[in-house]
Amino acid sequence: MKVISFINMKGGTGKTTLTYLLATSINFYRRNRLELPDARILVIDSDPQTNLTMKMLPEEFKSNAEEFNLATFYLQNHPLENAITPSYFKNIDLIPSDVSLGLVEQRLTTKIGGQLLLKQHLQQLKGYDYVIIDTPPNIGTLTANAIAASHYVIIPLTPDTMALKGLEYTISFVNEGMILNPNVKIMGIVLNLVDKRYLTHRAVIDLAKKKYPEYLLAVISRRAAYHKVVEAHEEPLTAIATSDKGARADLLNFLQVVFERMGEHGQEKAESAREVS
Numbered sequence: 001m002k003v004i005s006f007i008n009m010k011g012g013t014g015k016t017t018l019t020y021l022l023a024t025s026i027n028f029y030r031r032n033r034l035e036l037p038d039a040r041i042l043v044i045d046s047d048p049q050t051n052l053t054m055k056m057l058p059e060e061f062k063s064n065a066e067e068f069n070l071a072t073f074y075l076q077n078h079p080l081e082n083a084i085t086p087s088y089f090k091n092i093d094l095i096p097s098d099v100s101l102g103l104v105e106q107r108l109t110t111k112i113g114g115q116l117l118l119k120q121h122l123q124q125l126k127g128y129d130y131v132i133i134d135t136p137p138n139i140g141t142l143t144a145n146a147i148a149a150s151h152y153v154i155i156p157l158t159p160d161t162m163a164l165k166g167l168e169y170t171i172s173f174v175n176e177g178m179i180l181n182p183n184v185k186i187m188g189i190v191l192n193l194v195d196k197r198y199l200t201h202r203a204v205i206d207l208a209k210k211k212y213p214e215y216l217l218a219v220i221s222r223r224a225a226y227h228k229v230v231e232a233h234e235e236p237l238t239a240i241a242t243s244d245k246g247a248r249a250d251l252l253n254f255l256q257v258v259f260e261r262m263g264e265h266g267q268e269k270a271e272s273a274r275e276v277s
Contacts, residue, residue, distance in 0.1 A: 002262060003122065003131040004187070005146040006154050007174065010166035011137035013156040014192040016051045017226060019043065019134040021236055021251060022154075022258065024089055026130060028237045029255045034264070038091050039129035042084065044118075045097035046070060046146055047136040053096040055230055056087040065096040073121070074104045080121040088233040093128075101142070108141040115141060115180055119149040139173040147177035152187040152262070154217065159194050159204035167212075187261045188217030190254065195222045217261070218254040223247040 004022070006015040023043045030036040045052040048071075057065055068082040073095075080095070087094040108114030122131060133146045147153060153174050157163050167189070174186055189212055194201050208216055220226075226247060229239040240247050 001122075001125075001128050001131060002152070003133065003150045004152045004154060004258075005133040005135055005150040006156060007135050007139075007143055007146065007170060008155050008157070008166060009137060009139045009143075009170050009173070010158075010163055013137075013158050013163065014220075015137070015156050016047065016055075016134050017230065018154070018156050018190060018192060018220070019052060019132055020055055020230055021226065022255070023092060023130075023132040025236050025251060025255055027091060028235045029252075029259065032237075033252075033256075034259070040127055041092045042095065042125070042128045042131045043087065043092060044070065044095045044131060044133045044146075046101070046118075046142050047097055047134050048099055048101040049136070050097040050099060050101075052134045053094065053098075056089075056092075056094050057085065057096050058088055061085045066098070069096045069098040069101075071098040071101040071104060074117065075100065075107060080118075081125065089235070104142060105140045108145070115144040116148050118145040119181065122149050139170065143173070144177060144180065147174055147184055148180035150181065150184050152185055154187050154258075155189045155215075156192045157189050157208065158192055159198075159201035161200075161204065164204065164207065164211075186215060187258065188215045190217050191219045193222045194219050217257050218250070220250050220254060221246060223250070226251075 006019045008015060023041055026041060027038040030039060043056060065085055068078055070083060072078045073080050073083050083095045084093050085096060135143045135146045155167065155170055157167055178184060189208060191205055191208060196202055205219065223244055229236040232239055236251060237248060
C-alpha cells in the first residue's frame with residue numbers, strides 16, 4: 001500500500017482538485033497505459049472544509065458519514081475502518097471529513113503520540129493499493145499526521161510569488177516531519193492553475209525549475225474541463241478525452257511522472273505524455 005498526501009500551507013493551490021484527479025485517474029491510467037488491473041484506492045479527506053467529501057460522497061451514504069468520519073476517529077476513538085464509505089467510483093472508498101475536524105488540532109497537540117494516530121491505524125488496514133490524502137491549508141497536527149502516514153508528499157503550487165514563499169515553509173515542514181516518518185519523500189511540486197499567456201506565470205515556472213529542479217513534477221494548466229469532470233463524477237480521462245486535449249495531456253503527464261516516481265511501470269502504450277514545459 002502506497003500513501004500519497006497533497007500538502008501546502010497556503011490555500012487556493014488546488015490540493016483538493018488534484019487529490020480528486022489523481023485518485024479517480026489511477027485506474028484509468030493503469031488499465032489503458034500500463035495494462036495493469038484496477039487497484040483498490042482509499043481517499044482520506046483531512047480538511048475540515050469537507051470539499052473533497054462533498055465531491056465524492058454519494059447522497060445515500062451521508063447519514064453514515066455524519067456518524068463515522070475522520071473527526072470521530074480522532075475525537076471519539078472510533079476505529080478508522082468504521083469511517084470508510086463507498087464513493088461515487090468503483091474501487092474507490094472514502095474516509096469523509098466533517099467540520100468538527102477543526103477541533104482536532106488542539107486535542108492532538110496535547111495527546112502523546114497524537115501525530116502518529118493516522119499512521120498507526122492505516123498500517124492495520126488491508127485491501128488497499130493506494131491511499132490518497134487531502135490536507136488542510138496549514139501545517140498543523142492534521143497535516144503532521146498525513147506526513148507521518150505517507151510514503152510520498154506532493155506539493156501543489158500556484159504560479160505567484162507569494163506561493164513560492166509558502167513553498168519554502170511547506171518543504172521545511174515536510175523535512176521536519178521525517179522525525180515522525182524517516183521514509184517519507186517529497187515526490188515533487190505540481191505547478192497548478194497555470195496560464196502561460198501571463199508573463200508572471202511563465203516567470204514562476206522558470207524560477208521553480210531553477211530553484212527546485214529535482215522536485216518539479218508537472219505543470220497543470222488552468223482548465224475549465226477539470227472542474228466539469230469533478231461535478232460529473234466520471235473518470236477524468238474518460239470525460240475529457242475529446243473535450244480538451246490540452247487538459248488530457250497535462251493530466252497524463254502528471255500521472256506518468258507519479259507512477260515513475262513510485263517505481264511502478266507496466267507495458268507503456270502509445271499515447272505518450274508531454275514533458276514539463
